[in-house]
Amino acid sequence: MKTITTTADLAAFCAEAAKRDYVTVDTEFLRERTYYSKLCLIQLAYQDDTGDDAVLVDPLAGDLSLAPLYDLFRDEAVVKVFHAARQDLEIFYVDEEVIPKPLFDTQVAAMVCGFGEQVGYETLVRKIAKADLDKSSRFTDWSRRPLTDAQAKYALADVTYLRDIYEFLADQLRSSGREKWVKEELAVLEDPATYRADPADAWKRVKTRNNAARFLGIVKELAQFREQYAQDRNIPRTRVYKDDALVELASTKPQTEQDLGRSRLLLREARKGDIAAGILAAVKAGLAMPNGDLPKPDRRREKLQVNPAIADMLRVLLKAKAEGEGVAQKLIASSADLDSLAAGDRDVMALRGWRKEVFGADALRLCDGEIGLAVDGQKVIAVTL
CATH class of the missing domain: 3.30.420.10 (Ribonuclease H-like superfamily/Ribonuclease H)
Structure with missing residues (x-):
């Protein structure tokens, strides 16, 4: 060799x-x-x-x-x-x-x-x-x-x-x-x-239960500082502070290094020096962010009313189509795609390109009541109603 x-x-x-x-x-x-x-x-x-x-x-x-x-x-x-x-x-x-x-x-x-x-x-x-x-x-x-x-x-x-x-x-x-x-x-x-890892978009990867706009504004500033700091020094972002510490900081809104010292989750080396200064500046920027610039969470899924019966039928249809085509189910449609379809959302990957040919077109017909599902021997098939 x-x-x-x-x-x-x-x-x-x-x-x-x-x-x-x-x-x-x-x-x-x-x-x-x-x-x-x-x-x-x-x-x-x-x-x-x-x-x-x-x-x-x-x-x-x-x-x-x-x-x-x-x-x-x-x-x-x-x-x-x-x-x-x-x-x-x-x-x-x-x-x-x-x-x-x-x-x-x-x-x-x-x-x-x-x-x-x-x-x-x-x-x-x-x-x-x-x-x-x-x-x-x-x-x-x-x-x-x-x-x-x-x-x-x-x-x-x-x-x-x-x-x-x-x-x-x-x-x-x-x-x-x-x-x-x-x-x-x-x-x-x-x-x-x-x-491309844009620090301005880093907040979108942070999972939070609180979707209040001001809280998310602070999360955005803290995530942006962390991402930029990690990139500039070529260190893992978790070495700056982890997500759970970031969410804690967005909740407690520290104003001084003394406040940082009370954090339960912040690494000791992040409570002073450049990281501490960056945290405090990020919190201050988040609190001062104009209302019109605050992040807006995607609430579309919260508003969707999923019909569980339709979602279950879509899962059966997906399994049948995947087995028939010899393709991995998750490659065709995710569980979230199926729930979205069952709630009336039509902006999903399963309705685009080859996925629509294999599954999406019949999924729409099923949702619209144009076809049903039947058992043919050991297989599930779609039948026109």
Whole structure:
């Protein structure tokens, strides 16, 4: 197995990969102690018989530039194949604002092809490549050098078996005519907005029971300060303060460092210095925020009156459609989608694109009383009323 540590060697490999239809990609990274992922290893492979078709790329080597790899990512003649690509793509976007295109995610494709929900790589290796993975190196420290033989073998397996998985799933999609389904699903992964963490929007991830506008205004300011502070220093946001402490601060509205000292949940190091000053400034800004600028919670779901009988019928219909199509239920519609449909909401993902073809159109007809459900042997079918 070859480890690439120079730009010249990476360029040579990428030049060969550019002659192929696809290249498989994976990464190993650490994120426990940082805000942004620390890229520790990149694995690449293409289909060839030379023995030089799979490599490890060491981004920690001081004289290595990833420019040749990013050029390959921009080459739309070569499909870039990942499994569960979200975190890998975020690394490359944060580093160079590049998103590999065209993109193929075998986890998404496997759900479309009937392998279940959020199917893992190990499962696909076992079912498609007919092999077993050695998982002993999964949680090792990938930043330490030199890598052990076990680590290198584990890392390469993440892209070598991926070739067989990709070819199998791509063939399945072509045969079933579902390539456009996967393309629709990958639109989110190909959207740069997916990887931008705007501090001004951080409050939307904080779960609270209190939806009072002023309270949410303070939550917004505290979340924005925390996110910006964590980004600037590249530390996890939980190292600044956790969500439960943030909600407590929004409730108690501390005005002084002495007030911060009374917090039950705030970390000791956050009760003084820059973090303490930031907290107090955020609380002050939240209290002073004009009424017109206060966050407005999405109350649409609170107003929805879910008809439980319709919701139950929709669940039966979804199960029948998913089994009939060989597609994971949750990929078609979430439980929240079904409740929304049963309450009359028509702005749901289940009514868009391929989901509407598979399930949404009949779901609407069921809600409108145009069709019913019947048992045909061991199957549930839709019947026109």
